Amino acid sequence: MRIPFLSLLPFLLVATPVLAQTPDKPVADKPVAEKPAKDGKAAAVDFEKQIWPILEKSCIECHSTAAPGPDGKTKKPKGGVVLDSKDGITTSKKGKLIAAKKPDDSLLFTSISLPADDDDRMPPKKKGAPLPQDQQDLIKKWIEEGGSFGSWTGKKADDKAKDAPKGKEAEAGGDKGKDKPADKPKEKEKEAPHVRLQKGLQPLPAATLATFANGPFLVQSLGDGSPLLRVGCAGRSDEVDDTALRTLAPIASHVAELELARSRVSDAACETIAAMPRLLRVDLRQTQVGDTGVAKLAACKELRDVNLFGTKTGDYAMAALGGLKALQNLYVWQTEVSAGAVVRLREQVPGARVVFAAELPEPMAEGAGGARRRAQK
Numbered sequence: 339m340r341i342p343f344l345s346l347l348p349f350l351l352v353a354t355p356v357l358a359q360t361p362d363k364p365v366a367d368k369p370v371a372e373k374p375a376k377d378g379k380a381a382a383v384d385f386e387k388q389i390w391p392i393l394e395k396s397c398i399e400c401h402s403t404a405a406p407g408p409d410g411k412t413k414k415p416k417g418g419v420v421l422d423s424k425d426g427i428t429t430s431k432k433g434k435l436i437a438a439k440k441p442d443d444s445l446l447f448t449s450i451s452l453p454a455d456d457d458d459r460m461p462p463k464k465k466g467a468p469l470p471q472d473q474q475d476l477i478k479k480w481i482e483e484g485g486s487f488g489s490w491t492g493k494k495a496d497d498k499a500k501d502a503p504k505g506k507e508a509e510a511g512g513d514k515g516k517d518k519p520a521d522k523p524k525e526k527e528k529e530a531p532h533v534r535l536q537k538g539l540q541p542l543p544a545a546t547l548a549t550f551a552n553g554p555f556l557v558q559s560l561g562d563g564s565p566l567l568r569v570g571c572a573g574r575s576d577e578v579d580d581t582a583l584r585t586l587a588p589i590a591s592h593v594a595e596l597e598l599a600r601s602r603v604s605d606a607a608c609e610t611i612a613a614m615p616r617l618l619r620v621d622l623r624q625t626q627v628g629d630t631g632v633a634k635l636a637a638c639k640e641l642r643d644v645n646l647f648g649t650k651t652g653d654y655a656m657a658a659l660g661g662l663k664a665l666q667n668l669y670v671w672q673t674e675v676s677a678g679a680v681v682r683l684r685e686q687v688p689g690a691r692v693v694f695a696a697e698l699p700e701p702m703a704e705g706a707g708g709a710r711r712r713a714q715k
């Protein structure tokens with residue numbers, strides 16, 4: 339049963355990046371060097387880039403390594419199936435999750451390709467629709483190609499304290515009966531990007547920063563004495579226009595976060611922004627920026643989060659943003675961006691999450707066990 343992708347679109351509000359990967363379409367970027375395309379086939383499926391994001395989004399909440407949950411009680415993987423580490427996937431007691439080159443003997447594939455109303459289908463019925471056909475195909479293809487994990491081993495990345503569920507980490511330490519470290523949402527990068535970007539960066543002279551004392555910008559350190567800056571409009575967004583933005587030029591090298599939501603900036607401001615090499619986050623929602631301006635943001639190679647909600651951004655800018663390989667979150671809800679452009683961007687930057695429509699609240703349902711455990715408390 340093949341569900342046409344477009345008919346699913348309204349429901350796939352935040353579809354995962356790999357959604358649109360199809361084997362017969364050439365990959366937008368150069369094929370990965372060590373896996374040259376063979377016989378016209380696209381490059382091999384990359385577990386970490388293409389498969390892991392699917393599992394992480396749709397499976398991990400129920401299938402992660404046993405670890406203390408927010409209530410301090412150990413949260414066990416459902417059905418004993420652990421999907422957040424290579425060991426977990428390859429040594430499952432449940433049966434073969436992956437039989438190399440045999441998707442039909444691989445529970446990881448058979449469980450997701452069962453009919454939508456099958457009680458054993460994963461993710462479970464009560465959790466929602468089956469994985470989109472493209473994702474199923476991709477997992478199948480990955481297994482057909484041998485199910486290699488590349489260098490991915492999963493769990494045990496040196497997660498930073500920021501990922502710890504508030505204050506629970508210390509207590510969790512006592513409960514390490516398990517062979518795995520505590521389960522935490524994984525950071526993709528070993529080192530927070532701002533830590534890397536601030537290395538060797540001299541703080542700006544106080545006199546330079548003092549020029550902003552009278553606004554309209556609020557210029558602050560990212561925190562912990564970082565020379566990197568967070569710049570916002572501090573409630574004076576109606577005074578922030580393209581001319582005002584130009585006053586940021588002397589500190590452009592240090593700006594890591596720029597909050598310009600609902601200000602009066604337009605495309606010309608994007609030139610100033612494009613000169614901010616350490617920019618990680620920019621919020622331009624509900625401003626007058628459009629295609630030509632936004633396309634210039636492609637110069638900010640470190641950008642992770644870009645909010646363009648309610649702007650005149652369109653496909654031209656999307657094509658340019660496809661060059662932002664660090665991109666993680668891109669908000670293009672209520673813009674002129676087309677579904678096709680979103681699909682292309684996801685191909686170009688498989689790690690990015692593109693929010694193309696209003697996000698619906700996630701269903702609260704969990705495994706019955708989890709619900710019961712919470713009720714008891």
Ligand code: HEC
Binds near residue numbers: 399416469
């Ligand atoms: C809402 C919780 C939940 C989510 C999300 C979920 N699962 Fe499961 N999964 C379960 C439960 C519960 C079981 C145990 C079912 C049983 O033993 O009858 C299970 C069992 C399995 C099994 C073993 C099946 C078997 O026949 O023994 C596999 C494989 C599996 N899940 C894969 C996945 C994959 C892949 C995803 C994501 C696409 C996923 N699950 C998402 C709850 C979940």
